[in-house]
Amino acid sequence: MQHEAHAPHDHTDHQAHHTGHHADTGKATxxxxxxxxxxxxxGCAIGEVLGMVVGTALGWGAAPTMALAIALAFAFGYALTLRGILxxxxAFRAAFKVALAADTLSITVMEIVDNGIMTLWPGAMDAxxxxxLFWTALALxxxxxxxxxxxxxxxMIGRGKGHAVVHRYHH
Known part of the structure; x- marks a missing residue:
């Protein structure tokens, strides 16, 4: 990332500019x-639904369909973040690193919970x-x-991690 030279400015003004930016204050609402x-x-929902549609259309069993859905959930989750950063x-390489840092834990938690419920809900993965039943279980x-x-x-945002990293590129 290249930085342009800026005229000297009052650091008080700089602090005022960042007031309200959660990544800078360490406060998360x-x-x-x-x-x-x-x-x-x-991103997770797009990937989940697409993975389930493709796996079902191809006649795959629950395990390969779920694996595809999880992979697509990560891909779409990262892609949505990348779009904003790019x-x-x-640059793509730096943006990709930011997307990984911003979304990996969040998507992982979401996928564990989502797929855990789908797996434990009687008949949901066979629907x-x-x-x-399929859509009710997925929505819930x-x-x-x-x-x-x-x-x-x-x-994570309160510690300057996760989406706080992404917000550094929005101003």
């Missing part, structure tokens, strides 16, 4: 954590895509995953 988690949930002019599992991941993201 529940609202900020929920927005970061919703971003993660979006648009800030960051076809045209059955309400993603909702629970969201609820359990928000505190993880709040903790």
């Amino acid at each position: 529940w609202s900020t954590a929920a927005r970061a988690t919703l971003h993660c949930l979006t 648009s800030a002019g960051i 076809h895509l045209d059955e309400p 599992s993603l909702g629970v995953a969201f609820a359990l991941t928000v505190p993880v993201n709040k903790w």
